Amino acid sequence: MATTTRSPTTNQQQKKKQQHLSLFPLLSLLSFTSIFLLLSQFRNTSSPSLKTFSSIHNFQINNNNRRSGSANCDYSNGNWIYDDESRISRYDETCKEIFKGWNCIKGNKSNGAEIAKWKWKPNGCNDLERFDPVRFLQTHTHTSIGFVGDSLNRNMFVSLFCTLRSSVSNGQVKKWRPAGADRGFTFLTYNLTIAYHRTNLLARYGRWLASENGGALESLGFKEGYRVDVDVPDSTWAQAANFHDILIFNTGHWWWAPSKFDPVKSPMLFFKKGQPVIPPLRPDQGLDMVLEHMISYVEEKARPDAVKFFRTQSPRHFEGGDWDQGGSCQRDQPLSAEQVEELFSVKNNGTNVEVRLVNEHLYKSLKGSGFIILNITYLSELRADAHPASAGGKKHDDCMHWCLPGITDTWNDLFVEHLNNIKHRS
Numbered sequence: 001m002a003t004t005t006r007s008p009t010t011n012q013q014q015k016k017k018q019q020h021l022s023l024f025p026l027l028s029l030l031s032f033t034s035i036f037l038l039l040s041q042f043r044n045t046s047s048p049s050l051k052t053f054s055s056i057h058n059f060q061i062n063n064n065n066r067r068s069g070s071a072n073c074d075y076s077n078g079n080w081i082y083d084d085e086s087r088i089s090r091y092d093e094t095c096k097e098i099f100k101g102w103n104c105i106k107g108n109k110s111n112g113a114e115i116a117k118w119k120w121k122p123n124g125c126n127d128l129e130r131f132d133p134v135r136f137l138q139t140h141t142h143t144s145i146g147f148v149g150d151s152l153n154r155n156m157f158v159s160l161f162c163t164l165r166s167s168v169s170n171g172q173v174k175k176w177r178p179a180g181a182d183r184g185f186t187f188l189t190y191n192l193t194i195a196y197h198r199t200n201l202l203a204r205y206g207r208w209l210a211s212e213n214g215g216a217l218e219s220l221g222f223k224e225g226y227r228v229d230v231d232v233p234d235s236t237w238a239q240a241a242n243f244h245d246i247l248i249f250n251t252g253h254w255w256w257a258p259s260k261f262d263p264v265k266s267p268m269l270f271f272k273k274g275q276p277v278i279p280p281l282r283p284d285q286g287l288d289m290v291l292e293h294m295i296s297y298v299e300e301k302a303r304p305d306a307v308k309f310f311r312t313q314s315p316r317h318f319e320g321g322d323w324d325q326g327g328s329c330q331r332d333q334p335l336s337a338e339q340v341e342e343l344f345s346v347k348n349n350g351t352n353v354e355v356r357l358v359n360e361h362l363y364k365s366l367k368g369s370g371f372i373i374l375n376i377t378y379l380s381e382l383r384a385d386a387h388p389a390s391a392g393g394k395k396h397d398d399c400m401h402w403c404l405p406g407i408t409d410t411w412n413d414l415f416v417e418h419l420n421n422i423k424h425r426s
Contacts, residue, residue: 095162104403107391131416146244179243197237241301256354291365329399
């Protein structure tokens with residue numbers, strides 16, 4: 001049998017060929033890995049960051065178990081379901097921080113005990129669960145939370161306090177006023193502080209009277225009004241921006257308050273850099289200027305890792321006229337979607353239209369900012385039954401604030417859901 005012999009040159013060429021072939025899978029793998037890393041880097045660069053998620057463009061919540069298969073869930077759209085069996089109140093009327101006019105059970109409101117039995121059911125999402133106060137305390141140790149805004153933010157602050165207070169023993173809560181707050185509490189075991197900073201316009205304002213020496217406003221015939229410094233934060237919260245780890249802002253109700261800022265007798269007069277803005281601005285134009293400066297102020301002063309929320313406008317439910325025109329809110333059931341549109345549509349220009357007008361200004365001003373939009377408007381528009389009404393102890397129905405326990409408990413569920421989602425994304 002003939003034996004085939006190869007020359008040394010042929011053997012060397014074959015070895016080189018085998019080496020080249022053996023290197024080919026490795027080189028292919030390296031090339032694929034490089035391309036993958038490059039695409040991953042591009043994806044990471046172009047995908048929403050935490051800050052982008054915090055902007056007006058995306059205020060949905062990540063929900064991996066959403067039934068429709070999408071990961072993002074908009075909890076702000078849905079309907080209310082009555083749940084008498086499982087809706088045990090998370091706190092009761094004995095919580096001392098509840099303002100007397102909001103304590104609808106003690107005030108003997110006919111449906112006072114029923115208000116908290118309605119459960120918010122988001123469309124196409126899993127249920128918005130009640131947050132666990134003990135878990136919240138445990139996961140937010142060494143944390144400070146500041147509510148900055150008008151009395152509707154106090155409504156939300158009190159709801160959060162009462163829920164947390166129900167889970168700790170006496171003596172474990174210290175009451176104080178951090179960073180100029182109107183009121184505040186620290187849960188000592190967890191070193192968690194929550195505080196409320198009262199401010200009606202966010203900006204500093206006060207009475208203005210015409211000077212005998214004249215001036216720009218005097219020359220236009222103004223004799224008195226309210227000076228609003230659009231670029232100066234109210235002293236009640238100026239220190240809050242860099243004190244708290246989590247901030248929740250709101251403004252709106254006082255901007256549409258002709259009984260307070262009468263356009264003729266006591267108009268809002270806007271100042272910038274200490275000088276009157278000429279020509280004078282309408283209140284809605286002034287709101288835009290204030291939002292522009294206050295948002296910039298917060299983003300400049302806030303801690304680098306601070307979480308900043310801006311809550312959308314809370315609706316009023318006056319029917320038959322405004323608060324000083326005999327208006328009332330005597331319903332004992334949530335509204336239908338059709339009733340909501342009739343009551344709040346901008347086209348109808350009704351008594352309560354300011355809720356959506358304010359939101360238009362908020363959305364425009366917050367676009368591209370580092371704020372998370374806490375959208376509570378529509379779920380609240382449905383709840384005409386949840387105001388103190390005549391049980392508020394005033395000469396007129398209170399159709400602006402909310403009963404406690406009540407709907408602001410759900411606002412806090414949504415707030416905590418956002419916080420949990422941010423932690424998950426981080």
